Amino acid sequence: MALREIREYGDDVLARPCKEVKEVTPRIRELIDDMFETMYDANGVGLAAPQVGVLKRIVVIDCSPEGEDPHLLINPVIIETSGEQTGYEGCLSLPGKSGVVTRPNYVKVRAFDIDMKPFELEGTELLARAICHECDHLDGHMYVEKVEGDLVDNEELQQPEEE
Numbered sequence: 001m002a003l004r005e006i007r008e009y010g011d012d013v014l015a016r017p018c019k020e021v022k023e024v025t026p027r028i029r030e031l032i033d034d035m036f037e038t039m040y041d042a043n044g045v046g047l048a049a050p051q052v053g054v055l056k057r058i059v060v061i062d063c064s065p066e067g068e069d070p071h072l073l074i075n076p077v078i079i080e081t082s083g084e085q086t087g088y089e090g091c092l093s094l095p096g097k098s099g100v101v102t103r104p105n106y107v108k109v110r111a112f113d114i115d116m117k118p119f120e121l122e123g124t125e126l127l128a129r130a131i132c133h134e135c136d137h138l139d140g141h142m143y144v145e146k147v148e149g150d151l152v153d154n155e156e157l158q159q160p161e162e163e
Contacts, residue, residue, distance in 0.1 A: 001030075001033045001034055001036075001037045002034050002037070003034070003037060003038050003041055004034050004035070004038045004052035004053070005052065005053070006038065006042060006047075006051055006052060006092050006093060007050070007051055007052065007053055007093055008093050008094065008095070009091075009093050009094040009142065009144065011093075013050050013053050013055065014050055014051070014093055014137070014140070014142060015140045016050065016055055016140050017055075017138070017139050017140045018048075018049060018050055018055045018056055018057045018058075018138045018139075018140075019055055019056060019057065020056075020057050020075050021056050021057055021058060021074050021075055021112070021116075023116065024074070024114055024115070024116055028056070028058070029114070031049065031052075031054055031056070031058065032058060032060065032072060032114065034052070035047050035049065035052060035058065035060045036060050036062075036070060038052060039060055039062070039092070040062070040067055042092050044092045045061060045062060045063045045126065045130050046059065046060065046061040046062075046063075046130040046131075046133060046134040047059070047060050047061075047092060047134070048134045048135075048137035048138055049138075050137055050138070050140075051092060051093050051137060057074065057075045057076065057138045058072075058073070058074055059071075059072075059073040059076055059111075059131075059134040059135065059137075059138065060072055060073075061073070061127070061130045061131065061134060063126045063127050063130055071121060071127075072111075072113060072114060073109060073111035073112075073121070073131075073134075073135075074111055074112040074113065074114075074116070075111060075112050076109045076110070076111040076131070076134075076135055076138070077109065077110050077111070078107055078108070078109050078131065078132065078135055079108050079109065079110050079120070080106075080107070080108035081104035081106060081107050081108075081128075081132075082104060082105070082106045083104055083105030083106050083124075084102060084103075084104065084105055085102070085103055085104070085105040085125065085128070085129065086100060086101070086102040086103075086148075087100065087101070087129070088100055088101075088152075088157060089101040089103075089129065089133065089143050089147075090143075090154065091133070091142060091143055091144075093137075093142065094142070094143075094144065094151075096153060096154050096155075097151045097152065097153065097154065098151065098152055098154055098157060099143065099144065099147030099148070099149065099150070099151045099152065100147060100148045100149055101129075101143050101146045101147055101148065102146070102148065103128065103129045103132045103133075104128055104132065105124055105125060105128055106122070106123070106124050106128055107122070107123050107124075107127075107128040107131045107132060108120055108121070108122045108123075109121050109122075109123075109131050109135070
């Protein structure tokens with residue numbers, strides 16, 4: 001396993017749609033391992049293959065605080081959404097910035113696992129947000145396209161309000 005360079009906002013690869021994965025080769029397995037390692041190293045909750053420069057429809061997500069609930073989604077397709085949530089969202093490809101984005105509060109996605117077996121994953125709240133965010137990357141979109149208002153520095157979000 002190895003850490004991969006996370007591509008940042010403005011890199012052309014982040015604006016391009018990804019190709020479907022036809023089979024899980026040793027290179028794809030290595031990519032998946034590297035993506036998990038890179039995501040955890042960067043303290044992220046999700047990472048899509050284009051964020052490490054690979055135009056494949058692969059997403060890794062782990063919203064748990066200790067990295068104990070990893071999800072791998074190959075060729076994910078969102079098949080159901082409901083509800084609404086609005087909150088701050090950030091991205092490893094735009095470090096230090098956040099913006100308010102409205103997303104579904106519930107998402108069901110159909111994808112393939114490491115053995116190319118189909119499965120469905122349901123998520124609410126942060127997991128729903130992460131699924132939508134990462135699937136957007138696979139189509140060449142970033143959350144900044146959905147931001148309501150201005151981007152803010154993450155440091156501003158952590159400042160206690162003055163009385």
